[in-house]
Amino acid sequence: MRAEALGEKRLVHNYGHGGGGITLSWGSSKLATELGLQGHSGPVAVIGAGVMGLSTARLAQEAGFPVTIYTAALPPDTTSNIAGGQFHPFAVFHPGDATPEFMAQYARATDYSWRRFQIMVGDDYGIRWLPTYVAGDQLQEQLLPTFPPVNRHLSSREHPFPLDAVVQYDTMYVETGRYLRQMERDVRLAGGKIEIRRFAAPADVAALPEGLVFNCTGLGSRDLFGDTELRPARGQLAILEPQPEVRYAALGDFGYMFPRADGILLGGTFELDEFDPTPQPTDIARIIELQKRFFDGFRCTA
Numbered sequence: 001m002r003a004e005a006l007g008e009k010r011l012v013h014n015y016g017h018g019g020g021g022i023t024l025s026w027g028s029s030k031l032a033t034e035l036g037l038q039g040h041s042g043p044v045a046v047i048g049a050g051v052m053g054l055s056t057a058r059l060a061q062e063a064g065f066p067v068t069i070y071t072a073a074l075p076p077d078t079t080s081n082i083a084g085g086q087f088h089p090f091a092v093f094h095p096g097d098a099t100p101e102f103m104a105q106y107a108r109a110t111d112y113s114w115r116r117f118q119i120m121v122g123d124d125y126g127i128r129w130l131p132t133y134v135a136g137d138q139l140q141e142q143l144l145p146t147f148p149p150v151n152r153h154l155s156s157r158e159h160p161f162p163l164d165a166v167v168q169y170d171t172m173y174v175e176t177g178r179y180l181r182q183m184e185r186d187v188r189l190a191g192g193k194i195e196i197r198r199f200a201a202p203a204d205v206a207a208l209p210e211g212l213v214f215n216c217t218g219l220g221s222r223d224l225f226g227d228t229e230l231r232p233a234r235g236q237l238a239i240l241e242p243q244p245e246v247r248y249a250a251l252g253d254f255g256y257m258f259p260r261a262d263g264i265l266l267g268g269t270f271e272l273d274e275f276d277p278t279p280q281p282t283d284i285a286r287i288i289e290l291q292k293r294f295f296d297g298f299r300c301t302a
């Protein structure tokens with residue numbers, strides 16, 4: 001995230017959040033709007049209507065600015081819609097490359113997001129807390145003093161999983177379809193305009209009437225702003241029918257299982273530099289097979 005001049009305009013980039021874009025959405029957008037809105041007057045443009053564009057738009061509206069979102073696609077046709085929705089900043093940076101400045105920014109963004117999502121918990125936004133069980137003895141990194149609030153090793157008597165070591169932590173899960181729908185409604189209810197438009201080059205952005213533009217185009221920034229450092233990562237998902245009685249999430253070598261009101265999400269593949277978003281039936285069948293093998297191994301108690 002950074003600001004630069006584009007002709008007469010200020011352009012603030014807010015993209016490139018790896019596998020943690022839902023998690024970091026409020027916090028990263030908070031830092032972006034602090035950077036952009038200071039000293040600005042007049043309307044604001046946001047490019048993109050994924051989780052980053054919608055959060056940025058809401059924060060600019062909360063600060064009193066009229067907002068127009070320009071976007072090639074709206075939910076449900078964004079990457080944000082197919083995210084698992086776990087509050088966990090997964091694969092956001094390479095630890096060896098992170099500067100102290102980056103880490104300070106990252107901690108601030110995580111902290112703001114963590115607090116913002118907590119005040120949105122409930123059915124209207126599709127956010128809920130779940131205990132999460134992870135294979136292995138590695139406790140979750142305690143990113144903030146309050147996150148994760150529960151983070152402990154379980155003894156074999158405390159879980160039924162076919163595993164020698166299990167860690168439990170608590171976090172929030174976002175039903176992304178419902179959440180993004182609601183966020184889009186919030187933007188419109190606050191007077192925001194949304195225009196469907198794909199930008200081909202920075203000159204198109206420079207021609208917008210707004211003096212301040214937030215670039216929330218995610219992977220689209222690669223072509224639009226020539227950022228070839230940006231790399232795609234593809235993840236495949238299998239979605240089972242919803243089972244409201246499943247009230248925990250699980251992760252391990254078998255992938256991940258996130259139960260949501262719109263279905264049980266099974267996933268765990270991660271293919272770096274894969275641009276093609278076409279679902280791969282063989283990978284999806286493998287995800288289901290691994291999960292089946294894992295859940296078949298449950299110990300039953302009388």
Ligand SMILES: Cc1cc2nc3c(=O)[nH]c(=O)nc-3n(C[C@H](O)[C@H](O)[C@H](O)COP(=O)(O)OP(=O)(O)OC[C@H]3O[C@@H](n4cnc5c(N)ncnc54)[C@H](O)[C@@H]3O)c2cc1C
Nearest residue numbers: 021023048049050052072073080084085086199218220235
């Ligand atoms: C399988 C999978 C699981 C994931 N699970 C999680 C998870 O559990 N937790 C988590 O925190 N994160 C998760 N993520 C990561 C998360 O989905 C992303 O980091 C996040 O969605 C990025 O949001 P965004 O708004 O930046 O991008 P996007 O959602 O891609 O939105 C970009 C927007 O910009 C628009 N756009 C692009 N180019 C242009 C252009 N040239 N002109 C106009 N508009 C343009 C698009 O139409 C779109 O509206 C997951 C990702 C995947 C793939």
